[in-house]
Amino acid sequence: MSGLRWKxxxxxxxxLLFGFLTVSNFASEEQRLASPLLPDGGLRLGLDLRGGIxxxxxxDLEEAEVQELGFWADTLRSAPDDGAEFxxxxxxxxxxxxxxxxxxxxxAEALDRWVAPSGALDAVGEGGGTERVFRLSDLSAExxxxxxxxxxxxxxxxxxxxxxxxxxDSVVTRQGQDRVLVQIPGGQIDRSRARELLAVTGHLQxxxxxxxxxxxxxxxxxxxxxxxxxxxxxxxxxxxxxRALTAYLLxxxxxxxxxxxxxxxxxxxxxxxxxxxxxxxxxxxxRFAELTExxxxxxxxxxxxxxxxxxPTIRSRIGARGQIEGRFTSQEAADLAVxxxxxxxxxxxxxxxxxxxxxxxxxxxxxxxxxxxxxxxGVIVLFVLGYYRLSGGYASLALAANLLLLLGIMSMFEAxxxxxxxxxxxxxxxxxxxxxxxxxxxxxxxxxxxxxxxxAIATGFSKAYWTIMDANITTLITAIVLxxxxxxxxxxxxxxxxxxxxxSVFAALVLTRLMFALHPGTRTVETLSI
Amino acid sequence: xxxxxPPGTRIDFLGRRHIALVVSLALLAAGxxxxxxxxxxxxxxxxxxxxxVAVRFDPGTDVDEKRLRELASLxxxxxxxxxVVRYGETERPEFLLxxxxxxxxxxxxxxxxxxxxxxxxxxxxxxxSNPTGEGEIDVVDLLTxxxxxxxxxxxxxxxxxxxxxxxxxxRRDGLAAMAYAVLFILIYITFRFSTRFAPGAVVALVHDILxxxxxxxxxxxEFDLRVLAxxxxxxxxxxxxxxxxxxxxxxxxxxxxxxxLEDVLNRSVNQTLSRTLLTSVSxxxxxxxxxxxxxxxxxxxxxxxxIGIVVGTYSSTFIAAPxxxxxxxxxxxxxxxxxxxxxxxxxxxxKAA
Numbered sequence: 001m002s003g004l005r006w007k008x009x010x011x012x013x014x015x016l017l018f019g020f021l022t023v024s025n026f027a028s029e030e031q032r033l034a035s036p037l038l039p040d041g042g043l044r045l046g047l048d049l050r051g052g053i054x055x056x057x058x059x060d061l062e063e064a065e066v067q068e069l070g071f072w073a074d075t076l077r078s079a080p081d082d083g084a085e086f087x088x089x090x091x092x093x094x095x096x097x098x099x100x101x102x103x104x105x106x107x108a109e110a111l112d113r114w115v116a117p118s119g120a121l122d123a124v125g126e127g128g129g130t131e132r133v134f135r136l137s138d139l140s141a142e143x144x145x146x147x148x149x150x151x152x153x154x155x156x157x158x159x160x161x162x163x164x165x166x167x168x169d170s171v172v173t174r175q176g177q178d179r180v181l182v183q184i185p186g187g188q189i190d191r192s193r194a195r196e197l198l199a200v201t202g203h204l205q206x207x208x209x210x211x212x213x214x215x216x217x218x219x220x221x222x223x224x225x226x227x228x229x230x231x232x233x234x235x236x237x238x239x240x241x242x243r244a245l246t247a248y249l250l251x252x253x254x255x256x257x258x259x260x261x262x263x264x265x266x267x268x269x270x271x272x273x274x275x276x277x278x279x280x281x282x283x284x285x286x287r288f289a290e291l292t293e294x295x296x297x298x299x300x301x302x303x304x305x306x307x308x309x310x311x312p313t314i315r316s317r318i319g320a321r322g323q324i325e326g327r328f329t330s331q332e333a334a335d336l337a338v339x340x341x342x343x344x345x346x347x348x349x350x351x352x353x354x355x356x357x358x359x360x361x362x363x364x365x366x367x368x369x370x371x372x373x374x375x376x377x378g379v380i381v382l383f384v385l386g387y388y389r390l391s392g393g394y395a396s397l398a399l400a401a402n403l404l405l406l407l408g409i410m411s412m413f414e415a416x417x418x419x420x421x422x423x424x425x426x427x428x429x430x431x432x433x434x435x436x437x438x439x440x441x442x443x444x445x446x447x448x449x450x451x452x453x454x455x456a457i458a459t460g461f462s463k464a465y466w467t468i469m470d471a472n473i474t475t476l477i478t479a480i481v482l483x484x485x486x487x488x489x490x491x492x493x494x495x496x497x498x499x500x501x502x503x504s505v506f507a508a509l510v511l512t513r514l515m516f517a518l519h520p521g522t523r524t525v526e527t528l529s530i
Numbered sequence: 531x532x533x534x535x536p537p538g539t540r541i542d543f544l545g546r547r548h549i550a551l552v553v554s555l556a557l558l559a560a561g562x563x564x565x566x567x568x569x570x571x572x573x574x575x576x577x578x579x580x581x582x583v584a585v586r587f588d589p590g591t592d593v594d595e596k597r598l599r600e601l602a603s604l605x606x607x608x609x610x611x612x613x614v615v616r617y618g619e620t621e622r623p624e625f626l627l628x629x630x631x632x633x634x635x636x637x638x639x640x641x642x643x644x645x646x647x648x649x650x651x652x653x654x655x656x657x658x659s660n661p662t663g664e665g666e667i668d669v670v671d672l673l674t675x676x677x678x679x680x681x682x683x684x685x686x687x688x689x690x691x692x693x694x695x696x697x698x699x700x701r702r703d704g705l706a707a708m709a710y711a712v713l714f715i716l717i718y719i720t721f722r723f724s725t726r727f728a729p730g731a732v733v734a735l736v737h738d739i740l741x742x743x744x745x746x747x748x749x750x751x752e753f754d755l756r757v758l759a760x761x762x763x764x765x766x767x768x769x770x771x772x773x774x775x776x777x778x779x780x781x782x783x784x785x786x787x788x789x790x791l792e793d794v795l796n797r798s799v800n801q802t803l804s805r806t807l808l809t810s811v812s813x814x815x816x817x818x819x820x821x822x823x824x825x826x827x828x829x830x831x832x833x834x835x836x837i838g839i840v841v842g843t844y845s846s847t848f849i850a851a852p853x854x855x856x857x858x859x860x861x862x863x864x865x866x867x868x869x870x871x872x873x874x875x876x877x878x879x880x881k882a883a
Contacts, residue, residue, distance in 0.1 A: 351691065369828070419828055481714065
């Protein structure tokens with residue numbers, strides 16, 4: 001009997017431990033932190049239950065290669081000035097290739113010698129004479145894609161999932177080759193604002209204003225022969241009405257960019273209106289000082305993503321600090337500061353998949369899931385009690401223990417519970433009883449064949465053993481396949497189903513068996529209530 | 531002691547195998563007709579791609595499908611007609627909008643009854659997301675504004691969007707998952723049951739999947755990830771009953787050296803009938819609870835799974851054993867199969883017993 005006692009204590013211990021883990025999920029955050037006994041983590045709720053935004057973003061890594069080619073085009077253009085031994089007539093980037101025209105064949109040979117050592121560009125056959133065609137070598141293309149992906153992840157993390165200033169509990173992770181998974185738990189940010197965080201590429205530029213007019217039309221009318229070379233028109237837009245205010249004639253190439261920013265934060269002007277204050281790093285401060293010194297009296301346009309935010313007149317030389325005024329609300333100012341701080345998104349991203357659940361639906365799903373689980377549990381318990389009486393009571397106890405084990409294990413691994421996950425639990429409740437039914441029916445059959453209760457129980461359990469194993473292993477196989485292939489909430493179904501299968505088998509084959517072993521009247525047919 | 535199947539029940543299941551064959555073939559054919567002709571196999575947005583928006587209004591809001599359909603068409607949804615379904619039973623009207631094609635850029639907002647300032651704000655966001663400055667205005671945002679203005683404050687319950695690339699991938703992965711699940715189970719069954727039993731189990735398995743899917747198509751259920759999860763679970767679960775019966779057949783074969791196969795099969799099915807029915811009833815009752823109170827989101831799963839369990843119970847009783855008989859008769863000698871042939875699983879079972 002000592003073997004039985006040992007098994008019994010182990011089983012009760014396990015159920016108590018996991019039961020405790022299950023119950024501790026109901027403790028509040030403060031209680032968890034205050035008590036040394038309560039675990040810090042626990043069951044997490046999926047976004048479909050909590051409400052929240054789930055995005056899979058596609059990153060256009062082709063663009064990273066194009067940008068890398070663009071970098072080489074710039075390098076080649078300036079190479080002669082930087083001491084290279086060749087002259088360049090024209091450099092173009094087309095269809096993923098870099099076309100370089102040079103004045104003479106000797107320049108072309110010098111160009112070849114200059115390009116070869118870097119290993120970044122491969123010559124393509126088409127070129128000849130005074131033209132050379134290159135494309136990125138596999139190695140540097142690979143490198144460009146990797147760097148592009150890293151940058152996108154970095155920027156999005158800083159904007160969304162920064163541990164200090166980001167949105168609490170949000171997640172930004174890489175998914176596959178060229179995708180980013182963004183999860184923002186509910187109620188903290190609405191969908192269109194979150195979209196804004198993604199959308200704004202955060203390309204901050206400073207340009208000296210060369211002309212201004214009341215509207216784009218009026219300003220362009222001043223240049224009947226077309227805009228002066230290297231300039232463009234951009235408008236200041238009123239945030240409230242969306243109307244274009246003043247139009248400015250600006251140089252195409254920025255005089256200074258936001259790449260030199262060190263920090264940006266929300267501040268207030270003298271009339272307590274929100275503004276964005278920024279600070280340059282050392283190099284940026286030096287350049288900004290030079291620029292402002294040379295242009296005192298001129299207007300400086302602060303351009304973010306092609307839109308002029310403000311164009312203050314430079315009164316004196318400015319060093320490291322500046323500010324952007326743009327009739328912001330405090331929210332807009334805060335968002336802009338985040339975007340400036342995180343730097344620009346080097347490659348555009350596109351939402352490829354979205355699963356956004358409002359808080360109301362999430363709460364509704366929890367209620368309904370809970371109700372379905374309890375109802376299912378109730379129906380099943382009534383069914384086994386009615387059909388198998390005392391033995392049904394054992395099965396019900398085993399079922400309750402099974403649920404504690406299932407939820408306890410999930411809490412231990414800090415697994416995520418989703419609505420399909422709840423469906424998996426309900427299914428587990430139904431299937432867990434299957435194992436008991438298989439055992440009990442077998443015991444009944446053995447009793448009918450004249451076996452004594454003790455023998456019938458032993459035979460019942462042993463004959464049912466492999467049947468139960470087979471039946472559950474096949475279901476486990478499909479659950480694992482689903483886990484491998486499934487995405488999002490559906491994965492939660494695979495998780496609860498897999499764990500539920502393991503705990504069900506344990507509950508039926510170990511726990512119910514122990515209860516029968518403890519059964520006081522296993523000696524006579526009359527007292528075996530099955 | 532209450533028993534749903536009285537001891538000594540001897541229903542001649544095998545003798546009625548032809549009826550079962552006709553029923554199954556009829557169901558299969560009906561499923562095929564439904565899938566390839568009418569009403570046709572329908573994919574949800576998970577597999578077909580598209581946008582789905584579930585929205586709820588305050589009680590007493592004057593709104594119907596037609597109104598929302600008009601608004602959607604005005605605000606850049608190109609599908610004609612836009613799919614709008616009213617659902618839910620609460621006094622707060624709930625609708626599900628579904629569309630696949632949306633207008634590009636500012637064209638979406640041209641006729642939409644919303645403030646120009648709001649449109650400008652959306653435009654700014656979307657244009658900035660694209661370096662060429664030609665972003666698409668988010669139709670869901672636009673529509674939300676339009677509904678707020680023209681109908682009443684909408685509560686957006688859920689927004690799901692699946693892009694074409696993701697839809698293709700999910701479809702491919704879904705098929706691959708089904709194929710892998712069947713393959714692994716096939717391997718497991720062959721391993722556990724010997725080649726003699728495996729084909730019957732696989733026939734029953736494929737039968738269950740096809741017929742369940744066929745019934746779902748006939749009911750007009752859309753195939754999405756939830757239904758896929760249910761079909762996968764059915765692949766795993768439908769074997770449960772078959773395994774119970776096959777285990778018993780093997781056991782009965784081992785009892786005697788000489789027997790009439792049809793008699794053994796019939797006896798085995800009858801002996802396990804209460805088990806087969808009870809396990810299905812228990813799982814089914816849990817699923818029916820889910821179907822009834824689990825809510826809109828989980829309903830397709832619960833429905834698919836419930837149907838699958840009923841079909842699985844039918845097939846393990848009427849299809850699995852006859853398939854075994856058919857295979858034995860056409861491939862082997864049919865009679866006098868001896869327990870010794872029962873295969874590799876036997877050793878394990880003996881040990882367990």
